Amino acid sequence: MIEKALTGSKKYWLWLAFLGTLIFIGFLCYLLQWKIGLGITGMSRDVSWGFYIANFTFLVGVAASAVMVVLPYYWHNYKDFGKITVLGEFLAISAVLMCMLFIFVDLGQPNRVLNVLRYPTPNSVFFFDACVLSGYLLLNLLCGWTVLHAEYKGTKYPSWLKPFIYLAILWAPSIHIVTAFIYQGIPGRHFWLTAIMAPRFLASAFSAGPALIIILALLLKRVANFDAGQKAIQTLAKIVTYAFVLNLLFFFFEVFTAFYSGIQSHQAPIKYLFAGLHGHAEWVPFMWASYILAFIALILLVIPATRKNETTLAVACLSVFIAAWIDKGIGLITGGYTPTPFETITPYRPTLPEIGIAIGIWALGFFVLTILYKIALGVKESKELRVKYQGVLIKK
Amino acid sequence: MAIKRRDLLKLGGLTLIGTAASAAVGGVYTKPQEALKGSRWALAIDVVKCKENRATCGLKCVEVCHSLHNVPSIPDKKKEIKWIWEEKFEHAFPEHEANHYLNEKLHDTPFLLLCNHCDNPPCVRVCPTKATFKREDGIVMMDYHRCIGCRFCMAACPYGARSFNWIDPRPFIAKVNPEYPSRMKGVVEKCTLCYERIAEGKIPACVEACPAKAIVFGDLRNPNDEINKILKERLAVRRKEELTTYPSVFYLIG
Numbered sequence: 195m196i197e198k199a200l201t202g203s204k205k206y207w208l209w210l211a212f213l214g215t216l217i218f219i220g221f222l223c224y225l226l227q228w229k230i231g232l233g234i235t236g237m238s239r240d241v242s243w244g245f246y247i248a249n250f251t252f253l254v255g256v257a258a259s260a261v262m263v264v265l266p267y268y269w270h271n272y273k274d275f276g277k278i279t280v281l282g283e284f285l286a287i288s289a290v291l292m293c294m295l296f297i298f299v300d301l302g303q304p305n306r307v308l309n310v311l312r313y314p315t316p317n318s319v320f321f322f323d324a325c326v327l328s329g330y331l332l333l334n335l336l337c338g339w340t341v342l343h344a345e346y347k348g349t350k351y352p353s354w355l356k357p358f359i360y361l362a363i364l365w366a367p368s369i370h371i372v373t374a375f376i377y378q379g380i381p382g383r384h385f386w387l388t389a390i391m392a393p394r395f396l397a398s399a400f401s402a403g404p405a406l407i408i409i410l411a412l413l414l415k416r417v418a419n420f421d422a423g424q425k426a427i428q429t430l431a432k433i434v435t436y437a438f439v440l441n442l443l444f445f446f447f448e449v450f451t452a453f454y455s456g457i458q459s460h461q462a463p464i465k466y467l468f469a470g471l472h473g474h475a476e477w478v479p480f481m482w483a484s485y486i487l488a489f490i491a492l493i494l495l496v497i498p499a500t501r502k503n504e505t506t507l508a509v510a511c512l513s514v515f516i517a518a519w520i521d522k523g524i525g526l527i528t529g530g531y532t533p534t535p536f537e538t539i540t541p542y543r544p545t546l547p548e549i550g551i552a553i554g555i556w557a558l559g560f561f562v563l564t565i566l567y568k569i570a571l572g573v574k575e576s577k578e579l580r581v582k583y584q585g586v587l588i589k590k
Numbered sequence: 591m592a593i594k595r596r597d598l599l600k601l602g603g604l605t606l607i608g609t610a611a612s613a614a615v616g617g618v619y620t621k622p623q624e625a626l627k628g629s630r631w632a633l634a635i636d637v638v639k640c641k642e643n644r645a646t647c648g649l650k651c652v653e654v655c656h657s658l659h660n661v662p663s664i665p666d667k668k669k670e671i672k673w674i675w676e677e678k679f680e681h682a683f684p685e686h687e688a689n690h691y692l693n694e695k696l697h698d699t700p701f702l703l704l705c706n707h708c709d710n711p712p713c714v715r716v717c718p719t720k721a722t723f724k725r726e727d728g729i730v731m732m733d734y735h736r737c738i739g740c741r742f743c744m745a746a747c748p749y750g751a752r753s754f755n756w757i758d759p760r761p762f763i764a765k766v767n768p769e770y771p772s773r774m775k776g777v778v779e780k781c782t783l784c785y786e787r788i789a790e791g792k793i794p795a796c797v798e799a800c801p802a803k804a805i806v807f808g809d810l811r812n813p814n815d816e817i818n819k820i821l822k823e824r825l826a827v828r829r830k831e832e833l834t835t836y837p838s839v840f841y842l843i844g
Binding site: 230231232233235237238239240242243297300301302303304306307309310312313315317318319320321324376379380381382383458459530531533534535536537538540 | 667668669670671677680681682684685687688712715716717718719720721736737738739740741742744745746747748749750753754755756757758774775776777778830833835
């Protein structure tokens with residue numbers, strides 16, 4: 195099947211070359227970090243996690259969201275998702291890959307990364323996260339590839355795969371719940387110590403992830419002549435809508451608890467993020483941008499006419515994606531570290547090399563995604579009956 | 591010269607014997623005879639004495655600790671490394687910020703902050719490699735050779751006691767003490783309650799260095815230890831008691 199990725203249009207190769215350049219720039223930045231240390235980033239003694247972990251957290255959600263297309267298809271036999279199931283699974287693969295890379299570049303001693311396996315520590319959530327993430331990667335590789343290969347051979351996937359598909363469905367939420375546990379089990383960080391963290395993570399994942407799948411499906415329709423089907427996209431749009439409403443509701447619950455209880459220490463991070471605190475307002479414009487986008491998305495998604503229109507749906511999905519990325523990525527991390535345990539504020543801003551490394555990882559993720567999608571669409575296309583008759587392409 | 595199969599097998603056999611021998615020798619560890627023995631080491635810091643002598647003491651505890659343990663002096667506040675340092679009351683005990691009366695009383699009192707060597711340490715709970723662990727005597731230890739630099743412990747510590755080597759610390763050490771290892775970039779470090787001195791029968795360096803004898807070191811589980819007597823007599827508080835991490839560092843405020 196790999197041969198499908200080796201032939202392509204000029205646009206395909208240009209796109210890969212563009213991503214390759216970004217990966218190379220990211221790699222050069224990483225060499226700098228390898229030499230000097232994490233000191234090239236904007237992180238500090240007080241804000242000791244930053245952009246890398248923010249992107250990691252967000253992408254775990256994207257990875258987990260594949261379950262939103264896999265579950266209806268395999269459990270409820272929802273046939274309309276047949277064409278996009280593999281898109282979800284392959285998106286999960288590239289997202290988990292990015293997650294792992296973001297963790298890796300965040301390590302101070304990356305050459306010791308295998309210590310996590312050499313000294314397994316069940317009481318550490320990180321250990322569990324490493325386990326569930328690699329398990330999820332393997333499951334999606336196995337399921338996605340085997341099903342596609344069966345299609346390639348013109349048969350149904352083998353029956354031994356069924357338990358693995360079901361396991362992958364159950365496994366998906368676990369990766370995001372465990373990632374939420376990294377934060378919500380820590381004492382003394384007011385913004386993170388909340389039982390609603392895991393539900394919030396799931397809600398934002400199940401809105402931002404499918405939103406990305408919709409965007410990708412709409413893109414593929416234009417650039418790759420692949421139609422996921424109106425019904426599939428509309429069902430996904432409804433999933434995005436419900437999950438996003440829940441996500442915003444959960445945020446409102448947080449705000450209510452912090453402000454109605456009157457507990458200042460719980461309010462401080464929210465105040466810092468949205469209004470600024472003690473003269474520091476580094477992330478205020480970003481947080482407001484996030485919630486204005488969220489509001490726009492909410493309106494466009496809730497009104498049936500704009501949800502059904504492909505252009506407005508695309509705008510809504512893009513807004514959901516960016517809003518969730520700011521909110522769950524950078525907002526979550528800086529909010530957790532601000533104020534510090536001394537109730538002071540140390541501002542955090544990512545540096546250029548830090549952003550370069552992050553862009554490199556995103557580019558690598560999309561590089562892998564492009565190749566996987568190219569293979570998937572190539573296989574699907576080859577199964578379609580196409581006849582070129584007197585210069586006119588006739589598709590069945 | 592290509593290695594012969596026979597030689598390779600010989601080499602393999604030797605390695606096996608070596609591994610078996612080291613396994614047989616390893617695991618047998620006895621504490622040195624002269625080591626101080628305790629089951630929960632603790633510090634009681636008399637902040638009243640600290641305040642009285644602050645003008646003349648020159649913060650010897652910090653200076654001696656940092657020079658003894660090769661703690662670098664990095665000028666950039668964001669990248670600094672500190673094992674023990676001075677902080678104002680409202681930063682050490684931010685939960686009492688709203689209490690103006692207490693704040694006013696203690697505003698000028700210096701508070702020495704360091705790793706609390708908690709009995710229920712969140713940093714140990716979250717470490718994915720057991721690079722930070724609690725010893726039987728209550729010391730929360732660091733293994734700089736195992737630490738992968740994930741900084742989960744820094745997120746988990748509610749006391750901000752941990753520092754990370756964002757850059758190579760060695761150029762920032764004024765005078766290297768060859769008796770104690772310096773660290774490399776990319777690992778977390780903190781106070782280890784002078785475990786290396788305790789093993790030699792000495793008390794922690796900060797306790798010894800204080801000209802006012804404001805820091806008392808002792809074993810909480812030993813009822814006859816002086817520290818228990820002091821903690822019973824004086825008014826002692828610990829930081830962020832509500833998190834039930836049970837710190838081993840007490841502040842005598844009255």
